[in-house]
Amino acid sequence: MPNVHEGSDASESELRQPLLTVREAARYLAVSVSTIYGWVWQRRIPFVKIGRAVRFDSRDLETFVGASKQGYNNRAAGRG
8 A cells, every 4th residue: 555645745743843831932032931921921922722731832932033033124234
C-alpha cells in the first residue's frame, strides 16, 4: 500500500511545535510570569486555553515580538 505522504513535505504533526507554558513564555520574552498573566488578562498576547491551563504557540510569540518592534526607521537611517 503506498504511503499517502510520500513525496510531500513534512506532515503537519511533524511541523507542529509543542506549546509553551507561562513560565517558558516569560523566559522567551524576558518578562515576569505576572506580566504574562497580565497580558493574557488584557488579551494583549495570543494564547491557547486547554482546560484551565494557559499555553502559548512559539510562532505566535515570534509574531508578537515582531509586531512589538519600535523605534527603527529605515528612512531616518538613510537606508530607504
